Amino acid sequence: MNRGEVGEVMGAVDNHGLFFCGFHVAKNNPTFQVTTMHYCGMRGEGDQEMHQCLLYDSVSPGAKLLGVEYIVSDKVFRSLPKDEQKYWHPHTYEVLGGGLVAPVMSEQAELEFMEFLLTTWGKTWHTWPDPSTPVPLGEPLLMWSLTGDGQANADLVAQRDQQFGVSTAKVHKERIEAIGYEVPQVPLPESVATLGRQWTAEGEDSPTVRRTS
Structure with missing residues (x-):
């Protein structure tokens, strides 16, 4: 590698072109919710297939890097020790409830991707636990997912829908019709x-x- 060959050192992030938006919930305080932009890429193949995501608070050039998310299949999750599983949240309700959207994809591509994410x-x-602060303060925060109706911050949902020109209610209706499962109703974690x-x-x-x- 020669000095100045930028492409040679950007490979680690070049594949993070998969974009979707969702809502993250602090596991230790589910009333604290953050609209989160996911920029993801594939890592591994076969049984070790995994997505890894860079998380931001917006899509602007000055967006704050909130943290990271790793996404694995249900098979990989079930193979983890119970003490490890407590760190992993399900995506089932987020998909069927319309919380996850990929507005830059075609409708068909988005549906296929959400069917993949479902389990x-x-x-x-x-x-960066609280994106309202000018610099990251405090300990890293373990985040969770919405798991049932009535849990989402309605203002955040409305703001996200307006920003991307989507309707969470419409997405919810279309997803359950296309995927064919009842929407899960799981309480938020007690601890x-x-x-x-x-x-x-x-x-x-x-x-x-x-x-x-």
Whole structure:
């Protein structure tokens, strides 16, 4: 490598061109919620397939780097020790509830990507815990996902929808019709030690096929 060959050193971030937006919830305080821009890339193949994401508070050139998220398949998550699983949140409700959107994708590409994300799990740390501060302050914050209706900060949802020209309610309706499962209704975690559940609050954690009239 010669000095000045920028392309040779940018490979680590060049593949982070997959963009989507969602809402992160502090696991130790679910009332604290942050609209988060995800810029993700693939790492690994086969059973070790994983996405890793850089997280920002906006899409502007001066956006604050909030932290990182790692996304793995359900198979990989189930292979982790229980003590590790407490750090990983499900994406099931976020997909079916319309919380995750990829506004730069075509509708078909977005649906296919969301079907892929549906049963994945994310491990997210915000190293800039409160983006309202001028510099990162305090300890890294373990973030969680929305897991049921009525949990989202309505103002954040409205602001996000206006920014990207989307309707979370419309996305929610279209997703459940296309994917065909009932929307999970799982309570937010009671403590950092609570393990995530994808589909149900108790009993067998498996999907329910949506009833149609």
